[in-house]
Amino acid sequence: MSLYSGLSTLPPDALLGLMVAYREDARPEKFDLGVGVYKDEAGRTPILSAVKKAEARMLAAQDTKVYEGPRGNVEFCSHVEDFVFGADHPARKQGRTLSFTAPGGCGALFAGVSLMRRMGTKKVWVSNPTWPNHPNVVKSLGLAVAEYDYAVGGRLSPTGILDALMRAEPGDGVIIQGPCHNPTGIDIPYRFWTTLGELAKAKGLVVMIDVAYHGFAESLDKDMAGVRAFLDAAGEGMVAYSCSKNFGLYRERTGCFLALGATPEGITAATTHVADIGRATWSMPPAHGAGIVATILGDKELRAEWEAELTSMRERMIALRKALSDALVAKTGSNELAELSNQNGMFSQLPISPDGAKKLREELGLYMPSSGRINIAGINANDIPRIAEILATAL
Ligand SMILES: Cc1ncc(COP(=O)(O)O)c(C=O)c1O
Secondary structure (H helix, E strand, O other): OOOOOOOOOOOOOHHHHHHHHHHHOOOOOOEEOOOOOOOOOOOOOOOOHHHHHHHHHHHHHOOOOOOOOOOOOHHHHHHHHHHHOOOOOHHHHOOOEEEEEEEHHHHHHHHHHHHHHHOOOOEEEEEEOOOOHHHHHHHHOOOEEEEEEOEEOOEEOHHHHHHHHHHOOOOOEEEEEOOOOOOOOOOOOHHHHHHHHHHHHHHOOEEEEEEOOOOOOOOHHHHHHHHHHHHHHHOOEEEEEEOOOOOOOHHHOEEEEEEEOOOHHHHHHHHHHHHHHHHHHOOOOOOHHHHHHHHHHOOHHHHHHHHHHHHHHHHHHHHHHHHHHHHHHHHHOOHHHHHHHHOOOOEEEOOOOHHHHHHHHHHHOEEOOOOOEEEHHHOOHHHHHHHHHHHHOOO
16 A cells, blocks of 8 residues: 555556657667657757857856746747737737746646636637647646547648537637647648637637747748737737747747737736746746747847758758658659648658558557657658658558
């Protein structure tokens, strides 16, 4: 008997298990399409050079480790507001926006769902499929999860999304992913964002947009156009922003929670609640990553260097997508696989069954989760012909 004997053992995290199995696989030919991080041509996840320089400057200038306060780094928050709302958005001067440094995009998601719960939300809609941590955060806060169908045959399913959200109740929460949907790579086009904003406003839905891949789809500006169109049409909404991927700051836990409100009074009240949610969980947000981002974005040269590095990550992913899509179409003739080159970001989801994924791993050394998600940014360009050959056996 132990204090802990009432606990059942949870199943291991499938993705982490896959990483261990890949590492321990002694076969000379093996491919890892399962990882969730950006990798360069050499298979590394490098520290960006703008980050290294900003970090050195910061460490030289830093003379205290005292708490920064509940909002964390306010310059960082202001830069992320520039990205999300735009530098001149009138709501900012009218006190209708808020922003808080958060421990990664996940910290921001947690703050947002916690705020929804305090607003009376009982149920949160997530896309089907989605990144598993969305339902995980919702359930961990005691709220119910509902799903809206997101994609069919490698393309967005606007009717799937609208049919579900028409059934949502006023006050329901909805998490919608911004650019580079994880796991499908299928994004919402600009005009549909406006439709969704109008629907959210008409039905009183509490929408949080999860932006984890800003700059990975087309450009910093274009990637945020849909998010802004949604917020303009809805008039209110929340955003969870992550710097893990676009600044390569994964372990520094760097994110921002933002909200736009119809009235300054609403945002003043929401601000006290977000501060209270932070106080009860992480107390004060981590400083290091937000300091790096603020240093980069506040300096012309470092910012230009970061933008160039971001562009080269994006261009590498776009080239790999095209090459893999062409190779898979040549092998299978499938229109669905031709769609891969129209998708965005690190991920795509292939029509491969869990059994198919298991067979690829066990018999041919190609690792991918049972969902069929592949990380395009984990591929070496020279391996594409062989990877396409292997994948085609399961397609
Ligand atoms: C869809 C999505 N949202 C949010 C995140 C947030 O990540 P982090 O908490 O590491 O910033 C990720 C990271 O993989 C993601 O894929």
